[in-house]
Amino acid sequence: MATGLVALPAVGPASLPVVTYDHGTTATSADVPSSFGLGPDHAVEGRWSAELFASAGFAVTEPDYVGMGEGTGPIEYLVAKSEASASADLLTAARTLAAERAVTQVNALQCAQAIRAHGGDVQVIQVGDVSHEVSDFLALPQILRWFGQLS
């Protein structure tokens, strides 16, 4: 079993496009998106990224690394295979949750298929005089605008 964060617009469209976000390195197994930044020293990366996209009308899924959060089994850090399968499986689970809220997810199946086929890793180039993790974070608003233009 694995855990992850699912964020949905509280009120809004009955049909939502899906965004899947895989978190970066954390130092403890509790420091994962599903903590939603609520515990001491828990990262807010997951919370903020989820809020950014969900508040704009996306269904957001953010799997914890397999074995982290409240997941079972050994931690599979930087294991691309389980990272992809966990991402795809959380998409499936999130569809069930969304359906209970009378919300459908647009292209969730295609998204899961793409993850299984290509994995979830994408090279990112550092921009500006900031650390690479900040570079990634700063790209999120641009990605949001890009996704919004895909329609």
Place this chain on the structure above:
Amino acid sequence: MHVSTGHVSTGHESTDPETGSAAGAPTPPSGKPWRTALAGLLLLGTAGGMMAYGAPSRAAVPPHSQPAHSQPAHSQPAHSQAAQEGTLVSATLLRQVSAKSVRAELAGARLAPGAPALGGGEVRYGVDAYRVAYRTVDANGR
């Protein structure tokens, strides 16, 4: 997408003025030391991903009725391991954050002092956040 560690200290829990629930709005890094130095070393080669297709529909619907605060297990017969993958085990509503609170939070959402914030200019809805437990397999298919 190569993602960040985001190791910033979280602030105290606050009450959401619109929902009355604890918003738990985190604060930008302040007094607490970051773990970025350690995490930064570990992060080299970190995998991350983000995928999306389509864009939000503009058709609005009424508020979703009674989101479950903690839902029981969604068990299904285990015909095969493949059939179990993606099964929703539980969904726990962590927070309901109003649009106003999200906007304020993102306006100050920065991972480094002096870095630009994510910004709340695109906020249109409040956010319901769930911790979801689900079935999946490890790298060995177990």
